[in-house]
Amino acid sequence: MQLYLVTDENACLGRDIFRVVEEAVKGGVTMVQLREKSLGTRAFIDRAKKMKDILHPYHVPLIINDRVDVALACDADGVHVGQSDMPYEILKDLLPPDKIIGLSAETKEDVIEAENLNLTYLAVSPLFSTPSKTDTLAPWGMDGLKWVKAHSKNPLVVIGGLNESNVVEAISNGAEGIAVISAICSAASPFKAAKFLKSMINNTNKI
Numbered sequence: 001m002q003l004y005l006v007t008d009e010n011a012c013l014g015r016d017i018f019r020v021v022e023e024a025v026k027g028g029v030t031m032v033q034l035r036e037k038s039l040g041t042r043a044f045i046d047r048a049k050k051m052k053d054i055l056h057p058y059h060v061p062l063i064i065n066d067r068v069d070v071a072l073a074c075d076a077d078g079v080h081v082g083q084s085d086m087p088y089e090i091l092k093d094l095l096p097p098d099k100i101i102g103l104s105a106e107t108k109e110d111v112i113e114a115e116n117l118n119l120t121y122l123a124v125s126p127l128f129s130t131p132s133k134t135d136t137l138a139p140w141g142m143d144g145l146k147w148v149k150a151h152s153k154n155p156l157v158v159i160g161g162l163n164e165s166n167v168v169e170a171i172s173n174g175a176e177g178i179a180v181i182s183a184i185c186s187a188a189s190p191f192k193a194a195k196f197l198k199s200m201i202n203n204t205n206k207i
């Protein structure tokens with residue numbers, strides 16, 4: 001999950017979403033989340049199956065946002081849920097044990113509660129405010145990330161406003177993964193954007 005691409009068709013600026021994702025994967029994206037907020041169930045499943053076929057040759061896992069039924073239907077590699085989505089306790093019994101489970105933490109209470117869960121990663125969400133998602137609580141900011149790092153055993157992903165100007169600081173402060181929508185989906189070249197972000201991540205010293 002080093003460089004984690006979260007999809008948003010609108011952010012792809014009219015380009016084909018599968019093309020954007022494949023370019024990004026060629027550039028170095030290590031995990032992809034299919035995030036569809038308005039597709040019907042059948043169309044979501046069709047899109048997820050096609051995305052899985054595209055990612056398979058690259059050995060890049062496919063995560064489904066919000067919908068465990070869609071993840072099961074296409075045998076995706078995992079699910080990402082937030083604090084208003086299906087509770088972890090129910091989700092873990094529905095998913096096969098080897099699947100990835102990611103959870104968003106929006107508050108300090110969320111972080112402490114997540115200490116008892118067997119998560120693949122905890123998302124510090126949002127790290128910074130972002131036009132890509134406006135229905136959020138207050139951003140954590142870098143000091144918030146430091147607090148989470150000090151209080152959580154879970155591997156941390158940061159999301160919200162991440163780009164080449166702040167990736168190094170986020171990694172230096174304890175993020176294991178950087179999740180982005182616009183920095184890749186809306187880049188002139190998703191391939192070059194992913195390649196550059198990946199090189200920044202690889203060259204940064206972790207704490």
Ligand SMILES: Cc1ncc(COP(=O)(O)OP(=O)(O)O)c(N)n1
Nearest residue numbers: 065080081082083104123125159179
């Ligand atoms: C990696 C990652 N982190 C956080 C989120 C946000 O999840 P959530 O709070 O459930 O909001 P929606 O994305 O469902 O609008 C995410 N999707 N991915």
Ligand SMILES: Cc1ncsc1CCOP(=O)(O)O
Nearest residue numbers: 130132133160161180181182
């Ligand atoms: C899905 C999501 N969850 C928290 S912030 C966010 C959007 C991130 O988009 P961007 O990388 O463009 O800021």
Ligand SMILES: [Mg+2]
Nearest residue numbers: 066081082085
């Ligand atoms: Mg959600």
